[in-house]
Amino acid sequence: MSERQTLSYLQQRFASSRIQPQTRFGQNFLIDLNLVNLIASTAELGPRDVVLEVGTGMGSLTTIMAAEAGHVVTVEIDHYLAPLAREEFETLDNVTLLEQDALKSKNKLHPQVIETLREKVAQIPGGRIKLVANLPYNVATPIISNLLDMDPWPVRMVTTIQRELAERIVARPRTKDYSALTVWIQAQCQAEIVRIMPPSVFWPPPKVESAILDIRPQKVMRKRIVDPAHFHSLVRGIFIHRRKFLRSALFSAVKDVLTKPEVDQVLAQMELDANTRAEQLTPQQLLDLTDLVRLMAAEKASTPTVEDR
């Protein structure tokens, strides 16, 4: 394995197949074996785990994970690269390689990927899903956020992503990195940066720094979110205007269902003053706010109007 991960091995395999790393697919291969091992060990893989790896590349992380996990479902979009990866794990019977885009659209994982994961989980008693991947940077956000809407729910997500994105995900309120994505993830997961990595640990080196991010979804936290789709879209709506006062950001996001005085009522119930901005609210406060909006809108919808009477 160590030989397979070296820069010279990768370069020689590419040259003999007459292919080049594709920037459009985010092909930056991790060439530091210690870091490949760190990703796999952080995920604490065991026989119950069905791993989703988005971006097989040459299969270096795949083979390490296959030695520990119950099954690895690895997805590779590049039809020139996939056959090379397939050769690397020809002898392994617990690896399924899907040659396709892992996403159906920006807001959806590909149904074939979901179906394969479900099938593999069903074959393992107590089976569970972990995302472990050196993610292509252009699809990292949709992969991570869409997985949080999948059933079965992933129990762990250990990924290599752009440092800037990792910092956004672990950001605290009142900072410039705090965003709708931060809230969506922190409302249901614990997240921490395990390692910052310089461009030199990849071939070819990307233009930016990277980070290994460890996300631990928490069922107890997820249960507090009554309507995840509503929460997700309301938070996105509010954060379009994250620097605006919350009152007007919230009104813009809910104007189809609540009036301005009703928005004021929601803010008063939460004891938030007029100068509060969206970026100052913790994920828990945004959850409470969403619940109040939902309840008030539902109450309104069930109250007969003068015309109904």
Ligand SMILES: C[S@@+](CC[C@H](N)C(=O)[O-])C[C@H]1O[C@@H](n2cnc3c(N)ncnc32)[C@H](O)[C@@H]1O
């Ligand atoms: C950063 S490389 C990681 C490769 C390898 N796992 C490693 O650690 O060296 C990302 C890989 O994802 C693949 N990829 C890019 N977009 C994809 C997509 N939408 N679905 C599946 N694979 C994708 C690329 O072709 C590339 O092989």
